[in-house]
Amino acid sequence: MAALITENFRFLSLFFKSKDVMIFNGLVALGTVGSQELFSVVAFHCPCSPARNYIYGLAAIGVPALALFLIGVIWNNHTWNLVAECHKRGAKNFSAAATFLLFSSIMGRAAVAPVTWSVISLLRGEAYICALSEFVAPTSLDKFPSSYGPETLARIPCKDIPGNLTSFKEEVIRRLRYESQLFGWLLIGVVAVVVFFTKCLKNCCSPLGYRQEDYWVQYRSSEAKLFQRTAAVHSKILAANNVKQFFGFVALDKEEKELVEEFPVEDVQPSPQWNAITGVYIYRENKGFPLYSRLHKWAKGVEGNGPGPDGQEMVF
Numbered sequence: 001m002a003a004l005i006t007e008n009f010r011f012l013s014l015f016f017k018s019k020d021v022m023i024f025n026g027l028v029a030l031g032t033v034g035s036q037e038l039f040s041v042v043a044f045h046c047p048c049s050p051a052r053n054y055i056y057g058l059a060a061i062g063v064p065a066l067a068l069f070l071i072g073v074i075w076n077n078h079t080w081n082l083v084a085e086c087h088k089r090g091a092k093n094f095s096a097a098a099t100f101l102l103f104s105s106i107m108g109r110a111a112v113a114p115v116t117w118s119v120i121s122l123l124r125g126e127a128y129i130c131a132l133s134e135f136v137a138p139t140s141l142d143k144f145p146s147s148y149g150p151e152t153l154a155r156i157p158c159k160d161i162p163g164n165l166t167s168f169k170e171e172v173i174r175r176l177r178y179e180s181q182l183f184g185w186l187l188i189g190v191v192a193v194v195v196f197f198t199k200c201l202k203n204c205c206s207p208l209g210y211r212q213e214d215y216w217v218q219y220r221s222s223e224a225k226l227f228q229r230t231a232a233v234h235s236k237i238l239a240a241n242n243v244k245q246f247f248g249f250v251a252l253d254k255e256e257k258e259l260v261e262e263f264p265v266e267d268v269q270p271s272p273q274w275n276a277i278t279g280v281y282i283y284r285e286n287k288g289f290p291l292y293s294r295l296h297k298w299a300k301g302v303e304g305n306g307p308g309p310d311g312q313e314m315v316f
Helices: 002-018 020-042 052-075 077-088 096-110 112-124 126-135 163-205 210-247 254-262 271-276 294-299
Strands: 284-286 289-291 311-313
Touching (some): 210 254, 271 294
């Protein structure tokens, strides 16, 4: 039984490790849902005024979605890799398909939170009802008093409406919530179809087999973790050496002393080496052997940025 439980935990850990992007997107979506709920309770208050309702309702959906999208672009490491690539080498080394896929990857990941926000806003319907209540045609409501116009309809989302319009208020809210939720479900369907076809296109156009692609993902994850960990130790030891040279001694705890003794650091990497391993990388092969990252390419001593006879660019 213990062996079975251990094996199940091992399977789950490997599964979630291989699905880190999916889990991250799920956490982003859950965080967005919680933020939207908090916003609806604390910050959303329809002005109940003609013209202002429409602007406020659209802003309540669009402005947070735009802010979440920009935050997603900023937090994406691919964004800054692309900026560094364009700054150091220019985009001439990538084909049109590669450039399109890079932008699609950045925009796709950044779109998770704003799409979730828009969907939840539409399914709740409050912002949509606030924005469009004044545009409901009074003639579409049976026996609606002709003395009331858009000014009264704009107050439908609020509580202070004439008592004889209570039944019409329920009808208008029901109609607008139906439309809002319909658009929300349609948006979910469109996003699901786009994701499905994108996944199919990616797998169909990939030059790698499933196992090699999975190996590439694991390699990049391992390289990034080891690089960050090693860089932290290297920078700490270099800083300790410089401080010691300035003061004549350096105050280190026991663990830091062991690091300094175990990993002597004599010098720093020159800028050309940092530039060589920084930027966007698309899978390439050199003489039939795969190069899984810029660091891998630098370690093998492969020169050049663009695809050549011995280094074919493979995009998916």
